[in-house]
Amino acid sequence: MALLDAALWGGKVNIGGWTKAAGGEYDVVEPATGATLGSLGAASRDDVYRAAQLAAKAQPEWAARKPEERAAVLRRAGQLWEEHADEIQDWIVREAGGIPAKAQLEIHTAANECYEAAALPSHPHGEVLTSDEERWSFARRRPAGVVSVIAPFNFPLILSIRSVAPALALGNAVLLKPDPRTAVCGGVTLMRVFEEAGLPEGVLSLVPGGAATGAAVVDAPEVRVISFTGSTAAGRKVGESAARLLKRAHLELGGNSALIVLPGADLPKAASAGAFGSFMHQGQICMATGRHFVHESVYDDYVAELSAKAEHLPIGDPATAQVALGPVIDQHQRDHIHGIVEASVAKGGRLAAGGTFEGLFYRPTVLADLDLGNPAFAEEIFGPVAPVTKFSRVEEVVDLVNANEYGLSVGILGDVGTAMKIADRVHSGKVHINEQTVSDEANAPFGGVGVSGTGSRFGGPTANMEAFTEVQWLTVRPEIAPYPF
Missing domain, CATH: 3.40.309.10 (Aldehyde Dehydrogenase; Chain A, domain 2)
Structure with missing residues (x-):
């Protein structure tokens, strides 16, 4: 079966497997011709909440996997992008309106994002601190938990995978909400690649939809981090909602x-x-x-x-x-x-x-x-x-x-x-x-200042580690400490 056989995903979302969505279906349209290329499920608020609950249950076991096991899934995903490049390219050209060279760039970058992310599980996850007490003191990185990724239509594959891959590699579960206009190349492709790469069920969910779906992947109680790429106007709303809920939002926004x-x-x-x-x-x-x-x-x-x-x-x-x-x-x-x-x-x-x-x-x-x-x-x-x-x-x-x-x-x-x-x-x-303004590499920090976003929150081990983990202070003594009470 082809990687993107519509018989598997047509009219569906993926929440612990391909299933009908409570929000119904919508058509996938080719902008160049107006032709209908297929259909996808539209995730309702209840769908998103169900996906978040499933993610919260699946995440601890995934995080507990050996680093080499998580790395192997990411490496296999990188290989699958390369093996199925022709099939994926066709979808990027037709659904997103990109020329073949642009589609090839997206697929090449997707593979590299996975290969770069495969190094994160074995990257140092903390540091040894000095202490005035008779103890060992550490600052260690722990998975954030459930991460929501909201991606736009323009480079749907790159702008999804650059958050999905490192978040997964670092032991998180992910809710992916692609733009509904490009949800096959920016959503189904990722879901299918990671399914075939051996990612456990529930660790990644695909929930396409519009603004209401976007709001749900932000406010679902289990979600701790939101990685958003899109317009400044929409990013402000995401940031405001996340701040009210005391969640971290990494915002990569517009530019001029x-x-x-x-x-x-x-x-x-x-x-x-x-x-x-x-x-x-x-x-x-x-x-x-x-x-x-x-x-x-x-x-x-x-x-x-x-x-x-x-x-x-x-x-x-x-x-x-x-x-x-x-x-x-x-x-x-x-x-x-x-x-x-x-x-x-x-x-x-x-x-x-x-x-x-x-x-x-x-x-x-x-x-x-x-x-x-x-x-x-x-x-x-x-x-x-x-x-x-x-x-x-x-x-x-x-x-x-x-x-x-x-x-x-x-x-x-x-x-x-x-x-x-x-x-x-x-x-x-x-x-x-001596270059123009458009450039991106998987190992380089990416982000803007001013109304272009909240800084470099993507790319490279430092930015990815900061984006998708929490810092925990851990101390250890050889025996129970004495206290004056």
Whole structure:
């Protein structure tokens, strides 16, 4: 049987096995064509609560497994991503609208996330402390318990697996709530891979659904940690609810990332980097280049080069044609993108390329001559739009970058010495010199500042250990201590 045979999961959720959901079913739709690809169960609040109770029962036995046993499950999961890459790729292309290269990147990263997580069970889980008492004193890491993972539609596999894999590796049980628009490639694929890898029943549950389902995976009493990736607006609600319930929430939110093009930069390479940063996966990436700051000495040439690339990038159905851009996820997102483009032109911006669409296919767009108050500069567009403005001095561009409330990623192109000085002054979770703004690796810390989130809560042993464990102080004496009572 194929890994993703719909006869197994069609119309269902996974709570201790594939089962019908109390919330009914909904269609899985292909954005490029509008075709129905299948159906999934919609988890109700009762479904989520049942999954949380099951997770709480299954978690202690999973946490008690030998480190090598948990590591083996994670390694096998990594192998399964590679073995079933073609089948999974097809779902990412059709359900998420990504081009094949983007789908391949997601699968490759998913495998690496599992391989990196496989090292966590044997990683040091604490430290020996000094003590003024006659005892041994330790700070040790313990599994948090039940972790809820809420993932978005844009990179549904990566943005699920980067929390699911380390949380499982560290002995937690997980409730996974993918975006309902991409719940096969961002949910069913993970469920099936870990089933085949030997994960015990109940340790991972799949509960797709909308806002009500999201609220339930936050407030279910057994849940101790929430790992959320999504919009700043939704993240605020998750964070507020978690704080009221005294739960930890790790929030990776929106971005309006800046690309700085310094004087003397290689313009063809800079324009290529800028086009990738703004147009990759239709700009539907939290790290997408949302603001291009270009030195006045190269500004006109950069806009011309970037516009030429935008005009020549092929756009269409990635399942049937070799294209650079596929469809945006749905009509709501398309209308949001186009509304910002129209408002930006009305406020004085120059449309240098694009600005049109057919169905859900939005042309790569370049907006030039913008000021900081222009809607295209102030807001996260989450579409294939490259807003460009000029600067004259290094001090000025630092202030321009920092004037925005987002702080996820910054790319700096050109002289490395100048770029190093800028990197020390910009407020950003990530800085890439002579690269664009979109980058991620399984062993690197990932996160933003400002309204882009609550810091680096994903990637690498330190961030993952902090995210998915609790610290316990443990002391040991050779005999019962004397007390004055």
